[in-house]
Amino acid sequence: GQNIDQPTEMTATEGAIVQINCTYQTSGFNGLFWYQQHAGEAPTFLSYNVLDGLEEKGRFSSFLSRSKGYSYLLLKELQMKDSASYLCAVRDGNYQLIWGAGTKLIIKP
Amino acid sequence: DVKVTQSSRYLVKRTGEKVFLECVQDMDHENMFWYRQDPGLGLRLIYFSYDVKMKEKGDIPEGYSVSREKKERFSLILESASTNQTSMYLCASSPTGPGDIQYFGAGTRLSVL
Numbered sequence: 701g702q703n704i705d706q707p708t709e710m711t712a713t714e715g716a717i718v719q720i721n722c723t724y725q726t727s728g729f730n731g732l733f734w735y736q737q738h739a740g741e742a743p744t745f746l747s748y749n750v751l752d753g754l755e756e757k758g759r760f761s762s763f764l765s766r767s768k769g770y771s772y773l774l775l776k777e778l779q780m781k782d783s784a785s786y787l788c789a790v791r792d793g794n795y796q797l798i799w800g801a802g803t804k805l806i807i808k809p
Numbered sequence: 810d811v812k813v814t815q816s817s818r819y820l821v822k823r824t825g826e827k828v829f830l831e832c833v834q835d836m837d838h839e840n841m842f843w844y845r846q847d848p849g850l851g852l853r854l855i856y857f858s859y860d861v862k863m864k865e866k867g868d869i870p871e872g873y874s875v876s877r878e879k880k881e882r883f884s885l886i887l888e889s890a891s892t893n894q895t896s897m898y899l900c901a902s903s904p905t906g907p908g909d910i911q912y913f914g915a916g917t918r919l920s921v922l
Binding site for chain 1: 813849850851852853854899906907908910911912913914915916
């Protein structure tokens with residue numbers, strides 16, 4: 701079967717750096733997405749990786765290793781507004797999205 | 810700014826009622842989707858539509874139907890609501906297929922009593 705694993709919850713301190721991991725086993729791979737979802741709000745697109753390596757976008761970076769079936773989202777200089785759930789989604793061999801359950805990130809002052 | 814609007818944020822219905830969840834997008838997207846989001850589970854696709862009057866079953870279509878009479882509007886219908894359909898329902902749209910960037914509404918939290 702297809703599976704995406706993310707930690708359920710993480711806690712970090714304002715101003716610090718946090719890394720949210722995502723591992724996947726899917727039937728084929730055609731890219732990986734990260735979305736952010738604040739409580740009670742719509743998920744919004746953060747990043748997309750299809751090739752190995754690091755994609756940087758301001759305070760947020762996303763890394764992919766296809767051979768390891770692994771990605772992480774790196775958040776730097778954490779702000780209170782970064783408290784949210786972070787969803788990992790893989791586009792499989794049939795170009796369908798498989799979603800992880802999400803990681804709830806709690807930022808403490 | 811792209812916008813996907815779900816008509817209700819919260820709904821409470823009784824078992825056996827027919828329930829309509831409405832979604833409208835203003836981006837002229839071809840594709841629209843309905844998901845349910847439950848704690849500890851990833852988003853699960855119920856149905857999607859790639860054109861007006863066209864629909865495809867997702868992973869969990871049982872107990873649901875959909876309607877897309879106009880490009881901008883996609884409705885999810887629970888023919889006879891049951892307690893196990895209590896969930897958060899998310900609507901999304903995409904300019905291309907289901908495997909591309911999707912734009913989501915804020916969700917409808919449905920409670921079936």
